Amino acid sequence: MxxxxxxxxxxxxxxxxxxxxxxxxxxxxxxxxxxxxxxxxxxxxxxxxxxxxxxxxxxxxxxxxxxxxxxxxxxxxxxxxxxxxxxxxxxxxxxxxxxxxxxxxxxxRGCIPQVFKEQAASILASGYAYKIPDLRIKKRESVGLPPLPRGNPESIRKTLCNVGFAKHIEKKGE
Amino acid sequence: MAEKNKYLMFLGCAIPYRVSAFEISARKVMQKLGVELVEMPEFNCCGLPLDPVSHEMMLILAARNLALAEQKGLNILTLCPGCAGTLKKVNKMLKEDKALREDINSHLKEAGLEFKGTIEAKHIMQALIEDIGLEKIKNAVVKPLTAFKVAEHNGCHILRPKEYIGFDDPEDPKTLKTLIEATGATCLDYMDETECCGAPSVGISDKIALQLARDKLNHVKMVGAQALVTICPFCHIMYDTNELRIEKMFNETYGIPILHYTQLLGLAMGILPEELAFNELRVDASKILKEAM
Structure with missing residues (x-):
């Protein structure tokens, strides 16, 4: 460099x-x-x-x-x-x-570090930038926390359907 | 005008992923202060992580959350300064720039949503100082932590850029110090207090990220702080998860527990350490707890 x-x-x-x-x-x-x-x-x-x-x-x-x-x-x-x-x-x-x-x-141009691709794919799939482990979701109740709000991937995709970058990530994920 | 003792709780991604101690202690403290937290009807990331790759995507993701919150008629409360900063910035941009608002609304319309600009977003620290107020917090302290000498770490996105955040002085922030002192603890000054923790560089250059965190821990150790108090899940992960690794990598010894501010405030309010999820901290805090009890 x-x-x-x-x-x-x-x-x-x-x-x-x-x-x-x-x-x-x-x-x-x-x-x-x-x-x-x-x-x-x-x-x-x-x-x-x-x-x-x-x-x-x-x-x-x-x-x-x-x-x-x-x-x-x-x-x-x-x-x-x-x-x-x-x-x-x-x-x-x-x-x-x-x-x-x-x-x-x-x-x-396609110059994107891997970490951003992963987060974008996760947001499109679940709403969250990281995949929240099932164990964490289950544990919430036992420590007195309310259920985790759900993402709405279908609605998120709709709002992003006209954004070039989102299409690019979705294609890659397929 | 939304209420000052009822908020829509915006968890963000990092907290449910691996920082539940912050959420557990924050909910306990807010309950004691008589603040009601309502859950988001549905959730998506605030958008900040994607700003580097697509500004437009960030704007839409943030606006989507703001539009959902508007339907509930409540102000958003976040624990993550990244979420607060993003939601505040986008809220301000869309309120002031009509053309941008129309553009973003054309995307939201695809999912039957609309941004109207009727609510505010706040980080818990801002809500504590502005809406709940120092007097109420001081009155709730039943066990002043006078034996505690701690240092604070604000993190970047609660302070900068000033134009969008603007509730404290980024060059000489006072809010967290004031809130720490309200618990009876002493808050120590140290070198480069407003410096970045390094977390955003993890995954791009871990070496740079760890060197930044090491610098901070060195400065905190130098003034003899018994703990470092944070208000950001990412800063907390950066120090708490990596302290041992940094000690090994650079041949240092710290043993400095990293506490969420709400854990500190909870203790001063007489809430038991086990209810404040002290057991979830990677760096053992039992020594400082013993001293305080």
Missing amino acids: AEKEKERIKASEIDPKFKYEIAKMHGGEKLMRCFQCGTCTSDCPVARFSETYRPRQIIRMTQLGLKDRVLNSDTLWLCASCFTCTDRCPQDVEVASVIRVLRNLAAE
Whole structure:
């Protein structure tokens, strides 16, 4: 990863429209405000322990139009969504939201970590993001808890029937 | 205007999956405070876990829950800050942005539902401080925990982003401290209190997640806290489930029990530890319990 990032940027890999594409999406509107002060990276808890994850760099690469490098990169998925960068950005860029927008676009390309696929499939099947063990459901009564509210997969599917990503997950699950 | 002592209980996914001690103790405490909890008629995930892959899916899942709650005419109470943050954010977005509301409602319509924007969603901590009130909580304390010296961990989604959560100061949060002190316990300050627990990185990079949790436990140990008090199921899993693993991995010794705030408050209200599911904690809390009794 580190080596790949050192590769020189070629003019041919720059997509000058990329930043406008991001700025049109909800959460990405303020991308162009970033003046690269680095508050996001210096306050990022993940950046402290990661050798590759740098929010400032992701924002700059996005501004430059390095679309494939940004969207195909594993580091995009390291953000913990703690929103420290969003709250502290002096330019109000909403850094975590820009990263979320980028992740959504990466997901459309099929770049999705396994954990998200599993949670999406579970939600479509049961309403819950995890499969709640039967033992846990049965144990509730003995510890004085009310029955667990049921999911309504049929109704959930109906509300999501026009969302591209949901269709994608359902197909995979079949 | 929905009532302040009756809520629709929104459990979320993590709590029924593996954090029942939080639910058990929260229900006991709320009952003692005279708060009625009504169950959700049906449930789906708040949507937060899917925001990274599909913002639209998150919006619909959250709005679906809000629409179901509106039919009941009750405000939502959550134990999970992730659920509270998501439901609050989407509620605000849909109330303020007519075009977005119409778009999301076109999806909900497929299942005969509609978002109208008539209720609020709150995390239990916000309900305790705003709706129930500090005075009532203090009056319910019959066994002040004056021997307890603990540290607090708010977690991220109860504080940030400020624009959508906005009931405490993310840079210097006071609510949880105030609520801990209401039990008679001392709440200690420590380094990097508002830092992330690392839980969202589990499954993406366990190494980074565990290093974050380790940092936190080191800082809590440094000030001599007898326990770490949380209000989030994910933060609780992160510390309670992984403390032993972190001790082994990094050659550290902590022995710091991780308590749900409602367990602490329950003790101060005179509820027995066994009724507050202390036995479900992975890190043994019997030492601190003995000291308190």
